[in-house]
Amino acid sequence: MGLTLLLFTASGQGQIKTPENAIPKFEQFKNKEKFIKDDKLFYTGIGDPKLKPNLTEKINLAADDFKRLSEKGNATDKEYQNAIKIGLDRFADLYLKLDTGDRERVCYYFEELMDIVGLESSGGHLNIFMYGFDPTKK
Numbered sequence: 001m002g003l004t005l006l007l008f009t010a011s012g013q014g015q016i017k018t019p020e021n022a023i024p025k026f027e028q029f030k031n032k033e034k035f036i037k038d039d040k041l042f043y044t045g046i047g048d049p050k051l052k053p054n055l056t057e058k059i060n061l062a063a064d065d066f067k068r069l070s071e072k073g074n075a076t077d078k079e080y081q082n083a084i085k086i087g088l089d090r091f092a093d094l095y096l097k098l099d100t101g102d103r104e105r106v107c108y109y110f111e112e113l114m115d116i117v118g119l120e121s122s123g124g125h126l127n128i129f130m131y132g133f134d135p136t137k138k
Contacts, residue, residue: 015074018071018072018074022067034056038105044101047102055106062084062113077121124136
């Protein structure tokens with residue numbers, strides 16, 4: 001606990017300086033087709049194609065949330081992690097309709113957003129979404 005607190009303090013209270021190319025990367029992310037087959041990820045594509053427009057809208061809203069935070073120039077890890085939680089909560093109405101591959105794909109999209117801003121941890125939110133708990137917490 002003490003070491004974690006020390007590292008958190010030493011890293012400028014978890015502030016993330018927005019990379020210069022973040023805004024265009026968010027636009028590229030939003031514009032690409034989502035939930036399609038991806039052999040690199042062993043993803044066969046959306047299980048139920050009728051869900052694709054709704055899922056795409058939800059993940060693009062998360063990209064908008066990240067973009068808004070990045071425009072501040074110095075949002076904190078906590079602010080981005082809260083945006084992840086809010087974004088994942090948007091999937092609650094469809095969660096039971098998603099198969100494991102689709103849930104993994106949702107998480108991977110959030111990881112892409114995290115990479116754009118250099119966020120290293122979702123704060124456990126991706127694990128909770130995927131598995132119902134955070135295995136790093138005991």
